[in-house]
Amino acid sequence: MRFTVAHPLKPATTIWPPADTMRQWLIGLLGCCAISTFATPHEHAPPVVLAPGYEDLQFDPPTAGSYQLPAMGDAADGPILDTSGQPGRLYEYLGDKATVLSFIFTTCNDVNGCPLATYVMSGVQKAVLQDPELAGQVRLVSFSFDPEKDTPAVLGRYGDQFRAEGFDWKFLTTTSEETLRPTLDAYDQWVIRDYDEAGNYLGTMSHILRVYLIDRDRRIRNIYSTSYLHADTVVNDLRTLLLQ
Numbered sequence: 001m002r003f004t005v006a007h008p009l010k011p012a013t014t015i016w017p018p019a020d021t022m023r024q025w026l027i028g029l030l031g032c033c034a035i036s037t038f039a040t041p042h043e044h045a046p047p048v049v050l051a052p053g054y055e056d057l058q059f060d061p062p063t064a065g066s067y068q069l070p071a072m073g074d075a076a077d078g079p080i081l082d083t084s085g086q087p088g089r090l091y092e093y094l095g096d097k098a099t100v101l102s103f104i105f106t107t108c109n110d111v112n113g114c115p116l117a118t119y120v121m122s123g124v125q126k127a128v129l130q131d132p133e134l135a136g137q138v139r140l141v142s143f144s145f146d147p148e149k150d151t152p153a154v155l156g157r158y159g160d161q162f163r164a165e166g167f168d169w170k171f172l173t174t175t176s177e178e179t180l181r182p183t184l185d186a187y188d189q190w191v192i193r194d195y196d197e198a199g200n201y202l203g204t205m206s207h208i209l210r211v212y213l214i215d216r217d218r219r220i221r222n223i224y225s226t227s228y229l230h231a232d233t234v235v236n237d238l239r240t241l242l243l244q
Helices: 019-038 114-129 152-160 177-186 231-243
Strands: 003-007 010-015 079-081 087-089 098-104 138-144 169-172 191-195 201-207 211-214 220-224
Touching (some): 098 231, 114 138, 114 231, 138 152, 152 169
Parallel strands (some): 098 138, 138 169
Antiparallel strands (some): 003 010, 098 211, 191 201, 211 220
8 A cells, every 4th residue: 555646846756654554454454354254243253463573573683784594495496477477487586686585365364474474575665665775686576376366467456556666576476276386385385275065165275474585596594484574574684684
């Protein structure tokens, strides 16, 4: 969510809302979807405990460059489709910049799952845009693991809600679940589709949240889970990575 302000004598300027506003918008949007999908009349959903990534960081991170991020293995390649429907390889988006890679699907109804990843990525984007030392050296990649519903057109519309104009944030999908599976396996990203008793796909998935920090040599340098994923932590790691 962003706003564009036009001036008759100046180029249009993009203004990002405060973090609290963005957080409330994401949670409210997700809440409406969840209530309409799962709630029955007079039924109240239990309160949701939000992941730390939605709040201010509760500790001071170590100084960037004062710690090491050992390589955790090589990042995997795989076939992709971009938002225009053009085929390619994931490696085309890894290697020339420090990259933050998240696996998501746009209809995820777990506020501490894919919406958290997109919220944190938005925070990373905002920090990079405000830091001249990071600008031009960082790429964000959101890779869908629901190619059936997340077509290139759907992902394009989804990405337009979050990507700042001109920022290097890519939204990728694949042609099929079969094509995607080897890539997910290589990243140890398990996903289980949810089916009813009759075997019909419910449109939801069970999955774990994993976000990857990848260096210019296509090596994984950190993996963030729900309890550890925070924009400030990721940005601090990006600064450290670019100093090494």
